Each structure stands twice: as structure tokens, then as C-alpha cells.
Amino acid sequence: MRYLPLTEADRQSMLARIGAPSVDALFKDVPEQAYHDGDFDLPDFKGELEVERILRGYAGENLGANSVPCFLGAGAYHHHVPSSVDYLIQRGEFLTAYTPYQPEIAQGTLQYVFEFQTQVALLTGMDVANAGMYDGATSCGEAVAMAMRITKRKKAVLSGWLHPHYREVVETNAHFLGTEIHSEPSDPLTGTDLFALIDDETACVVVQNPGIFGHVRDYSDLAAACHEKGALLVMIVTEAVSLGALKSPGEMGADIVAGEGQSFGVQLGYGGPYVGLFATRQKYVRNMPGRLCGETVDEDGRRGYVLTLSTREQHIRREKATSNICTASGLCALAFTIHVALLGEAGLDRLAKLNHAAAVTLAEKLEALDGVELLTDSFFNEFTIRLSKPADTVVEKLAGKGILGGVPASRMMPGAGLDDCLILAATETATAEDIDRFVSSLKEALA
């Protein structure tokens, strides 16, 4: 077997040194009745060529977003990843390293984590960010938990424009911890009046910008209202590219920002792995979940980086840790860091403008169609339309024509009365022809 270097001669000489008659003898602590003969109903080993063929078989049964017009968003976005990103993250020194426990031989990882933290802080307008969480949804769950730790309160208010997956993760956690979650209903037309829901028990209000239906809003007033009641404002960002176009969460007064970093550098990959972003104010640093990398010096006084403040973490604090997270999403954070480094201010600005322009162009063309109503008044690269037919059947029809035509709201929010609502995103990858093909196909599908 190509990955297993021991030869039979090795095994014999090693057993001789150990003083064991056989490899099986090394398993003598296993109760006899549980020692399996290895005769599983599974295939035998295969060469690389065969394995690749099998995997191509799976791939061939799918319709990849790179090969067709794609207008899906709802928490994952179809952006172009520069090829240097993908080359660099595959370098073995990055790919096959562990969490940087030995800083003297992990300065590569540590420096990029420090850079990642800085980028996330700059993008969100916050003071500090951590080294990343599993994904946006779990990051949201951690944000609510942190708000409850800080405020020592047990209630959270969730906007109806929060991504349903995020809401559900928060609710799952709350169910087991016995905390209280007030989730506003999802409605693409009316944002609910969250102000009225903040009281002295409220640990935090969670809003998403842009919201699940695409709306962009300035939540500065809401932040002030939260602070007045001693509550925190948690702001969620599922489309990180929007941070290049919108007033930052920090400027709006958010206390914790949690979000999804996939848009920078990470392939769609059917939903994961992605990387959760997590940023907050300086004063809350010691309440943060996840790893943190800090600057220091070595014995020769040379600048370097280490994991720090680990007394917050499970391996030191055990059941009192701020989170149970251990392995997070290092390589995706690296991809994010490289992509953002490539963009820089000018590239980010241009990228955001391109996304917005694509979405506005799409919206304008759709508004002109019979049977289509635009529900999102102001938006970045994503918006919701109401159709004259059920959205899920329309989407299936479009798929049949080789178009990935949006996410039916009902898929994430069944029973919310949104069966005719379709959530659409347009990014820099959508060409004018893609848009035209989609619009004309949609017109046909609605006819």
C-alpha cells in the first residue's frame, strides 16, 4: 500500500525488538470477542487512477456552479478565487502543519493568523478578531454565548432577517443550555421593530447585514438602544465582500461581529469547510472564544508571534472554557488572508462595486418582467423577488435548463408563507450573458 512504508521485513525485525510474536499480539488488551477479523463488507485497496475515476463519477452527477450561470447566495457566494491562493494554501508547510503549538517552527502559520486577525478587524471596523471559527453559523452561536457571558443575562433577540441556519444553531444551543431566544418571524418586506424587544434581561440583539433577504440597513440606532439597556449588539455578516461597500459594523456600534469568511478565497465546495469570522471590542477580548495569536519577541529580541490568552480555552480551562472549539479552520483562514492581501483596498473596492453593479443590473432587468416583484429596497449583491409561481418549481425548471437560479425562500423557511419568494445573488462571476440567459429563461418559466 503506497502510503504504508513498513515492509514485511521491517515488521518482523520490529516485532523482534518489541518481543511480540505478531502484530495481533500487540492488541492483547482488546477483549477477544471484540477483536474483528477485518472481513468488513467493504472493497479492497485501490490505486490512484481508480480512485480518481470513482471520484469523477460522483462529480459527474452534479451540476457545478463554474460551468453554468449561478445566482445562488443565502450564505455562500460564488466568487472567483485567484489561482495563487489555491497554490499557496497547498504548500505542504501550510497544509500539513498542526495548530502552531511550537512557535519556533510555526512562525509561518502564526504570522498569517496575526494578519488574518488584523484584516478581519479592519474589515469589520472592530478592535480585535480571533483566528477563526468553524463557519458563520457556529460563529453566530458563539457570539450569543459570549454576549450572555459578558452580560450575565440569558435572553437573546434574533432579527427575522437572520439567516435561518444561524438562527437554528443559536436555538439548538439555547435548547440545551436553557437560555431564552426570541426569534422574530422571517419576512422579506417588513423588518420587525427590534427596539421594542430589548429589555433588562436581554443579553444581545442579533441582526444580519445584509439580511437573509438582502436588505442593507444602518443599525447605529439599534446599537445605541441596546447599549442603553446594557445589552450588546451582535452583527452578522454572511457576505464578507459587502464589507467593501457598506458602513462597517464597528462604525454602527456593534459589540460583536460574527460572520462567514467563505467569500474570500474559499471554494463553494457544497457548503464547507468555510471559516467563521469573529471580532469584538478590545474590552471583551478575554471573553472571546477560539484561538488568538499575539505579537511577542524571542530570546534574541526578535519580533515573533505566539498563541496567547489560552487560559480562555478548553485545553487549559476545560469545562470553564469560553468554548469547546479546538481544531477550527486554519487553512480557510489562510485562503481568506491571501485573497484579501491580493485585493488590498483598491481591489476590494472594485470587487464590491462589481458585485453591486451586477446585482443592480439583474434587479433592473427582473423588475421589468411580468410576474416578478422586487421585495428588497436597498441591497448589496443579493435581493429577494416575489414570483407569480412557486419559487421551488421555477428553480427546478431553470436547473433543467442548466441555470442555477436562486434559492427559494421556502427551502430555508418552510411554512413562513414565502413559497413565491426567490433569493438571488449576483457576483463578479456573472457575465452579461449569464444575466440575460437567466432573465429570459425566468420569463419563459413564468409564462
Add this chain to the structure above:
Amino acid sequence: MRYLPLTEADRQSMLARIGAPSVDALFKDVPEQAYHDGDFDLPDFKGELEVERILRGYAGENLGANSVPCFLGAGAYHHHVPSSVDYLIQRGEFLTAYTPYQPEIAQGTLQYVFEFQTQVALLTGMDVANAGMYDGATSCGEAVAMAMRITKRKKAVLSGWLHPHYREVVETNAHFLGTEIHSEPSDPLTGTDLFALIDDETACVVVQNPGIFGHVRDYSDLAAACHEKGALLVMIVTEAVSLGALKSPGEMGADIVAGEGQSFGVQLGYGGPYVGLFATRQKYVRNMPGRLCGETVDEDGRRGYVLTLSTREQHIRREKATSNICTASGLCALAFTIHVALLGEAGLDRLAKLNHAAAVTLAEKLEALDGVELLTDSFFNEFTIRLSKPADTVVEKLAGKGILGGVPASRMMPGAGLDDCLILAATETATAEDIDRFVSSLKEALA
């Protein structure tokens, strides 16, 4: 432009230091009438996404050998390249290095070249090999030139089973150097009697094993006959995998071995870049073309490697050099080295057996068809058949059905009366289904 780091501010400050008013002013030595305004009839710069789309456009107009049954050989072979090969050759320290002129910071390149030389020597059964040439055909040209240098004779005899491209390269060189080439006619049935052609003027006889029609032969007697007349035997290998199955050129008594290394580690890539193999006897080392890497020690006595015997080369010897080659095919040699390292003795043996088995299986099924005659008596993974119809039209028909069904002999040897001959190779990539699909489609095409 993403690859150009200078900003306008940089340019201004740099011009100030230089004391030039503008970049254009730096070109003052260019005659005015030849300084172009840059208004070429060519497109403007493009982002990566757009460039990739354009390249995918080209790719989409071709039928890739990985996606269909492929039975083409004739000097390039469809083998599986392990993915670790492709990862490793893309590491920037290999990919973006130059020829190892500074050995202290090029030991990576130098050590693999030393390993490559050793592998080629082992595979061919020769004493020494060089660091590689452009490809098999040019390597063949260099072998003939070297034989002429050594023997101080000006005539070469080429077997009719030599790959026509190789023959043509030798003939082109000879035309300009005024040397004499005797090329035997190409005939898949009768190997010609080369013995009769060797005389006291003969610098070398060039044979190919397996030959262009697939024949394998033991050329030991021919070697003896050459040596008797003071001529050298040059042996060509276009399918390096065959070296895992056949008696080596060294064992047969060859003096120079030239060949194509593509089969190990190098993608088909429509014919290049590949890597020429070149090996010889110890006594001829100082007559070799191309770079050579040798073992040495550094000032601390540590083993290391350097380019050596460079007094043979153009940068020292100029018009008296053994060859004009400079840039050769380093990265392809690396791919070869890695693939051969992965195979090892056991892997090579298995790979060669698989190739032979696939070809024998194919031959057996074809022999059973009406309208097909097998012309090659003994072969490795390639053989020639005679069809009841012109081979080129059959191949076109098969292509229409998505099968790459061999190389018509007439494409390489027009006018040789071989219009009905088809050269077929089968490798480890041919599945049983591929073979069956080909055989039944061929049957149809011949019906």
C-alpha cells in the same frame, strides 16, 4: 496590472533619482522612427477570471485523452501521473528557479538532477546519463552528432523502425552539416538488414526499441557488428516504460541511448514540453552534450552537487561546444525523477506488466476481427495492424464516436504505402471497457 508592483508615485520618485524626465526618455537610444506608440492591434489587459474563461474556450474545442478511450502512442504515451508528482513540481522553489548556477542555493535542483542521471543510467543499463535534452527527437539528433564526433566519421545508418520525427531531425541536422544519412525505408513487416549497411565510414547505426511499429528486438548482434567496424550503436527508446520489461540497451551493447522521458511524470500536453533522455558509456562522457551534475564536497567537507564538465558546453566552449543547448527541460526531468522514485523496482515492474497485458489483450481481441491483421510479431505496449480500409478515415470515424483510436501510419510516413496501417498503444489507463468499446467500434467502422 496585478503583476506590476510599481505605482505611479514610485515611477516618479525613481525617475527623479535617475534624473530622467520620463520612462520614454530612458529609451532614447532607440532610433526615433522605430519607437512604437504601442497602438498594436491587440486587446487590452484582462483579469484572471476572463483569462481563464478564454483558455477554457480553447480547451472546450478539443477532445481530451483523459475523457475518452485513448490508444495513441507513436512517441507519446497516455500514462497516469500520480498527483504527488504534479504537486511537487509546482513548488515555487523548483518551478521558479533557474539552472543551478549558484550551487549553494540550488542543492535541491542539483540533487534531483543527480538522481535523474542515476535513474536514467539504471533504466538504460548505461554508465552515465546527462541532465536531459529537449525531447527524444532532438536527443536522437545529438546522439548521432556525438557518434560522429567520437568516431570522426560522417555517415549514420538509420533503421526503418526509427520514429519518423526522429529520423527527420537527424536528416535536418545532416543537411546543414553536410553529413550523410542512410535511412532505411519504413516497413512494419520486414526489419531491414542493417548489418549489410555498416562499413568503415559508418559513425553509428541508430535503432529504436520498441520500434515505431511496436517491434521489440534484441540488438546485441547488431552492436557487435557495429563495434567490429568501429561504429557505435545508438539505441532510441520512445516509450521509457518499456525499460521495465525489456532487456536494457546497455545489456545489448548500445553505446549511446537517446530517448523520450515523457512516459514518466509528464503530461501529454499536445506534444511538449517533454524531456530527452541521453545516456552513454563512461569513456564517452567528455563528448556528451548537455548539462552534467556531479558529486563533490563543500568547504566543510559536506557532500553536495555541482554542474560539472562544463568545458564541453556553449557558455565556455562557444562554437566548439558539444551542443548549443542551454535551457533544457529541468522541470520535466524532475517530474520523471519523482514518478520513477514513486514506482521503484516493484512499481516499475508492475506498471510494465500492466502495459504489456493491456496491449496483449487488445491485440488478441483485434486479431479475432475480420478485416484486421496484426503486423507486429513481438511487442511491448504498442503494435501495428493492417485494416481493410484506410486507417485515417477509420480514425476519424472513431473520433466521431469519442474514441482516440490510434495513429495512422500514413500520417507520419506518407507515401510509404502504409495507408491501411494503424499504430495502436495500450497502457495502464485503458480499462477493459475502453478496450471493448474500441474493438466493437472498430468492427462497426470496418463493416
Add this chain to the structure above:
Amino acid sequence: MTKDTYTGHRGLMLEEPLLFEQGQEGRTGVDLPEPAAVKSRLGACARGRSVALPGLSEPQVVRHFTRLSQRNYGIDSGFFPLGSCTMKHNPRINEKVVRLAGLGDLHPMQPESTVQGALRLIDDLADWLMKLTGMPAVAMSPAAGAHGELCGLMAIRSKLDSDGQQHRMRMLVPESAHGTNPASAAACGFTVDPIPANKRGRVDLEAFRAKLGDDVAGMMLTNPNTCGLFENDIIELAAMIHDAGGYFYCDGANFNAIVGRVRPGDLGVDCMHINLHKTFSTPHGGGGPGSGPTVLSDALSDFAPLPYVVKDGDHYRLVEHPGDADEKPFGRMKGFHGQMGMFVRAIAYMLSHGRDGLRQVSGDAVLNANYILASLKDVMTAPFGGPCMHEALFDDHFLKDTGISTLDFAKAMIDEGFHPMTMYFPLVVHGAMLMEPTETESREALDEFIGSMRFLAEKAKAGDVDRFKNAPQLTPWRRLDETGAARKPVLRWTPPGPDQQAAE
């Protein structure tokens, strides 16, 4: 010997400032077309201020990260016996297939009809995992081991609640457990009750029995445990916890030791996470991503998280909402459907090994660890006898009176060209050194390591304290000041203040 250079570079070891120290306005590493002129729909929300990202060109960025990578040590560099982390070879074919068109470029919310291959892959991987563990169900969405722990505990909690056992709040966790175990228990609302180890490095049966009671929800046991030992009483322990009305969570981080030989389902396990990034070789990536599918027993199989894949005849579907489920899912833990990229790599790894290869994996992993144990136990101290499973545990007894600590010893290993073993974990032995070679190391590599460890042990005993206290000395960075870093944390770059700028 000249030591100083003008640049600070040292031959091939090249300095590299932060990205933020290299920016220039207007410079970028991507080219994007001019956006179409449209009427902005950003409303009142348009950004007014600069984000202040530095501008670098592509060549600069490539060089930056190339240089950073050169300061790292990975499995590709050398021997990486980090106990409990299973740092095995990461095959490149896995990196290739995860990027295939039709896998790498699937949007998670595509209609089911366009992702049948993806769903089939998830289902096939689930089948492998169920067969290898002998368990009837598996939750695929957990993002890593700790997340899988949470998943299993939530399933236990849900089952208890559904049986009216709301009062069972106490979770028994050995002292040797990984930190994520108690942390996950707490994240699920349990209280943690530690159980001690016995002299043989296993759960103390009597102490365990004494902890049982009506409020016990279950136990979290790692097997093989974090001392690298198989819990020989495991079947008995499982029976005891079941008799007491609790459930058995097994931490499967060490599954590599037994894959293809022991099925946790045969040991009485109720749920167990599997770190695909350990046993099934998906790369650790300098801290993730991972993936932690969690197998569930019959008792718990109804209580899985959403979403999951169901096969209806030839068609695969995703159950995403409680209303669509026949079972009693406890809800969603994560966005979308799990770490698909890790699933693709893991199934490629499994297919490559097959049934027979996986059995060889555990055999060779255990053989390699025992070889290390047998070769070092005379010069280092092994607190528990052999045979061990896939990792060899030593304590710092052999360093007694040398003034050298486990940390010092580890740093000297760095000079020797190795990544150190896991240190100070598990907590049940003093100055622990936990060495996990994995099956992808050759005997030659082990012999070199063993020789080096014997050399170091000798030097330590011979009083060559300097070699350890000052280690590492041969790395681009010497020991870093962790205390200083924590005292006054600098967690990001900030632009130099006006004073500093003026000084430049």
C-alpha cells in the same frame, strides 16, 4: 564568522514583514473589469471610510506567503509524532479530487436534482463509517472533533429528555480526557464529574462504580485512551453505565489505533465522533478545518442533528427541517450540510486503502508506537507497561535532578529536526510526553528518531543542560516570550502613531 547582514536575511532564511508594512495606495494583486455604471441601491449604508487594507501586487503576495511557509514545519517536512493528533501523510490525490469541477464548485443550496452525486458521496462515506464502527447511524454535519462531542452529548441529552430523564445532569469524564470533553459537556449543559485513572493508566473501576447514581447522564471515555492504552474493561464499563441509566460517549480521536480491527459498536458505545482529520487523513492545515462525523447507536439514532441525507430508491434527498423527518432530530448545529471538502478527501483515502489497507493502518500504527516504546523505555521512563496502542507515553521521571523539563527536552528535539511530541498531556502523568508516530512513518525514520532521543536522553543525564535550556538554537526563531504576550496582548497590527511615523 560573519553573522550580520544588511538585510537581516540569512541565505535561504528570509525576513518578511507584515502585509500591512508593505502596502502602497492604489496597488493591487487582482485585476477586475470596470463596473457597469448603475444607480446605487446601497441606501444610507454606503461605506464612507477606507478599510485601510494594504495594496500589494501578486508577485509580492506570492513571495510573502512563500516565505511564511518556509518557517513552518509540517508532516511533509519531517517526523511529527504529536500524540493524540495523528499526523499522518496527507495524500495529494485527495487535494486534487476535492477541487474537481462538479465537487469543488457546488453551491450548498443548489436544487437536489443537481447534486445527486454529492449526496451519494455523503451517503457512501456514511456507509463506510457505519461499517467500520459497527454502528447503525451517523451524523455527518459536525465540523470537528469537539463539535462531534457536542453532537453526541446533545443526542444523549435529547434521548434522556425524551425518556423523562431530565434530572440526569452529571457526566463522568476521566481526568485524562482531552480538554474538549469537559468543555463540550459544559456547552451542552451537563456538569462534569471527573474520574481518576488507576495505576495501569485506565479508568479506575471502583472509583467509577462509586460515581454512578440516578443523576448520571453518561460517561465520556476515550478509547484507546489518551495514555495510548486500550481500556480493557471497556465492555464492563459500558454495561455499568447502561445499567445505571446513562449513555456511553466515546471520544474517537484515537480511532486510528483500532480501525479495521475493533468496532466501537461491539464495545457498547452509544456515540462516538470520528476526526476525519486524524484517522482519515484530511490535512490539519495549521489548525483546521476538520470534520467530526458522529456515529450513533440504536438508542440514539433517532436523535441526530439536521440536516441529513436519505436515500429513496435511486434518489438522494436532504432532510433539512424537523417537519420532513421521521425521526426526532434535535436541530441544526452548523450552516449547510457538513464539511463536504473533508468528506471528499476522506472517501478518497478510504477507497485508496480499502478494507485490507485500513486494517494494516491500525496494525502498523500500533507496531510503530510499540517499537518506539520498546526502543526508548530503558533511557526514558514509561509510566505504564506495554504494549501500548498507537502512541507511546513517557513521563519526565528520567529527567529528575537534571534541571531539564519536558518543555526543554521538546525544544531540543526541534534542533534535532523533529516536531516535538505532545507535552504535558494527558494530565495524569507528570511532564507527559506523548509520541504518536502513525503508520505512515518508515522504520528508517523511526530508527533515526530513536537514535536521536537516546542521544538526547544521554546528554540530559550527562548534564549538558545548555543544549536543552537554550534550545532551540538552530531555528530562525529562538524561544518566544509567551508570558509577555499574554500580559499585554497585541492581537493585531495597528498603524504607527503620528510620532512613530514622523520618526521614520
Add this chain to the structure above:
Amino acid sequence: MTKDTYTGHRGLMLEEPLLFEQGQEGRTGVDLPEPAAVKSRLGACARGRSVALPGLSEPQVVRHFTRLSQRNYGIDSGFFPLGSCTMKHNPRINEKVVRLAGLGDLHPMQPESTVQGALRLIDDLADWLMKLTGMPAVAMSPAAGAHGELCGLMAIRSKLDSDGQQHRMRMLVPESAHGTNPASAAACGFTVDPIPANKRGRVDLEAFRAKLGDDVAGMMLTNPNTCGLFENDIIELAAMIHDAGGYFYCDGANFNAIVGRVRPGDLGVDCMHINLHKTFSTPHGGGGPGSGPTVLSDALSDFAPLPYVVKDGDHYRLVEHPGDADEKPFGRMKGFHGQMGMFVRAIAYMLSHGRDGLRQVSGDAVLNANYILASLKDVMTAPFGGPCMHEALFDDHFLKDTGISTLDFAKAMIDEGFHPMTMYFPLVVHGAMLMEPTETESREALDEFIGSMRFLAEKAKAGDVDRFKNAPQLTPWRRLDETGAARKPVLRWTPPGPDQQAAE
């Protein structure tokens, strides 16, 4: 300071023996299925003996080559001002597209109908090259620069022969020419007649005129020349050689200096190779592969090598045989149809830059070189005044009486973290140092380099001889014994003899 380690490794700098020292019988890094049992058709030719390749597993091989790579310096590592070699950034998008299905997996002998995209790409690339050079034809098959030289010379020879000028055998080649120029001339049967440079580093016009005569076949001029200077009399020189009945071969290795600004066709050039691996950024790969398309003037365009692509309406075809050609091709130079993999990369590079970007390339390349020249000419010695083109040439005059040679200086640059410039070439100045920064270096990188060079020049003048004579000191290897290597060449590994084996 502890210097010795048991393993010989030093932190991140890891020792790595030869592959052949790591083999074990039966071990392999590939898994292949059992071959079907067939009756052998190898005849009398079956292999009897072992090849004796070492057996390594995949993890060992990956580690081996990873470690080797870590001893190399590439453009991705840092500044690489190797004059005449144009070590510019190699974009990764080019590496991606060359591997696309439908490009990477095309067999060269596929029927034309299945490779229309490939042929179109070759034709489009040819179009770019012709437009950028202002030439009417281009031969695509040469494999590198030297091969392109040979191609151009063969075209000249063929044209001369076809015009009854068989007696023209003398080729004029400046002394400053690259070694491949005279070597290629000889490989084409010409005799080489050197022409000297004048004090301004250009061809000496009078000396040149004196060499003309009835037996002159042509001249080989590099422009910009190897001193990094534009041959200002080039149009005159071209006219002179034409008047004398000869042809003008231009070595286009330095095309990067003028791309988008000067068309060789406007200078009277008859043929010129273009190193795609220089100007158009296909990676040098540690010594190739390259690609050397050769543009041809009207006079020579009929005399191209085979094969070539012809466009018939919408269909592309390959002309592979003289019988199919309307022109008078001189024959084949290479297997198949050229370095397709380099064509793909080059066209991706060209499309990325576009017309405007390419013009910026030459502008920035020349600006960078002049910046170096202007910043160093007071401490180093520049034999010819400025402005230079894309490279700055210094000689060793400034090292006079220091006892330090150009070689020593270069080795000290290695300690400083740079790849040295080209040394001792061109031959027309003493102890030449030829620095080509390329356009893909930032001003910041140049400033660091300039600072370092000034520092070294100062140290040299201050008599810090040690820093140079003992350099490099900070690299994993010190200076290597090249004389010893050449005296008794060891060009391959050989198995240890019976004595050595016994001793092990």
C-alpha cells in the same frame, strides 16, 4: 551554542540522503492492479535483471522532494536579478490553465478534428508574436532560445542556398554574444567570425564594416545587447549586412526590454527567437523547459521548419510534410509540434497584460534597471554610461586592490538573501556583474537590494575580506569544490561495493 545534532538536521534545515540510499525491496509509492494473465509477446527480449530502482513509499517520496525544494532559491523566494535570464514573476493562473482537461491531456497525434482548439491557440499566439515583433511569419516549434537560433540560422542557410549563395559560410558574431550564438552557428555549419565591441559597449561599426565580404552569410546580434544597451546603430548595421548579401539574426533573449515599444521588424531583423520563458514568463523550472518561437521576415518566411499551423477558413490544420507545404520548409527540428505547454502559459500571460500591460512591462523593466544603475554607480563601477535598458552592467573595477573578486562578491550577496546577478558575462568587461531586476520587482525590493549592495561595496572597500572570501556562510552549504568535481567526475550514484557494504 550547541552546534552538533545527532541527526545532522538543524531545526528546519533537514538532511536528506539520495533516493538510492533509502530503498527497500518490494516497497513502492504507487498501487497498481494485478495485471491480467496474458501470454507474453516480448519475444526474446524480456528483461532478465533487476533495474535496481530503490523502493520508497509515497510519504517518503513527498518528504524527499519537499526537503530538496527547501534548499533552492527561486523567484518566489526573493530577488533574482540574474542578468540575461529575465527572472520575472511566474503567475499561477498559467500553471492552472496548462493543466485544464482538453489542453493538458491532448495526445500530439490526435486527429485534427479533435484538436481544433489547440491549433487555434497556437495560431493566436503566433498572431500576438507577429504583431509584437512586426514580422510576417513565426516558426513555433523551437524548444528554447538556442533551438530558435538554430532555426533562424537554418532558415538563413536555406534562403542562401536557394539563391545560389552556397559559398556564404561566415557568420559575424559579436564577442559579447551569448555562448549559444556561436554554438548554434557551428551546429548549422557556419564558421564564426567575432566582432569586437566599441567603448560604448556596442558593435564597433568600423570593425564590422571591415568584416563584410562575399562570403558573409549574416550577423547574429543581440538587441538590446548583452551589456543591457540598445544598439543605436542597429538600423544601419542591418542595412550594411543586407547590402553585403547577408541576413540579420537577432537574438531576442532581451525582448523584455522593448516589448510593446519597439518592433524588431522595424529594425531590419530577418529572424529572431523569442524566449517565451523570459519575456512571456513561462517558468524556468530549474533549467527548462523553455520555448523559442522564431519570427521570420518576408525574405525568410518561406524557409520555416515543419510542422506549422495553417488556417483554412474556420478550420485549422497542421502541415507536417514538405509535400503538403506551399512554402519551402527546411525540415523538422523536434518531435511533434512545439512546446505547447509553454504556448498555453504564454498566451495566458499575454492576455493578462494586453497591449497596454506589455508596454508597461518594458517601461517598468527599464525603469527598474536604471534605478539600480543610478543608485549604485557611485559605489560600484559601470563601464558604460546610462541610460541602460532592462539590465544594469557593472565591472569589477571597484573591487580593485581589495583582493575580492566578482565571484566573492556574488557569494556575499547570497548571505544577504539574494540570488546573485549574472557573473563574468558578457565577456567584454572585466569581472562582469549583470543585474536584471525585471518589471515584477517592487521599488521596496529594489531599495532593499540597493541598500545591501552599497553596504557590501563599503565593506569590500573597508577591507572586510572575510565576509566575501568565506561567503556564503549562512547557507546550508558553503562553497562547493567545482574543480574536484570536474577532475574526477562522479555523475551518478553507484551501489556501495562489497567492502563498503560489509563495513556498514
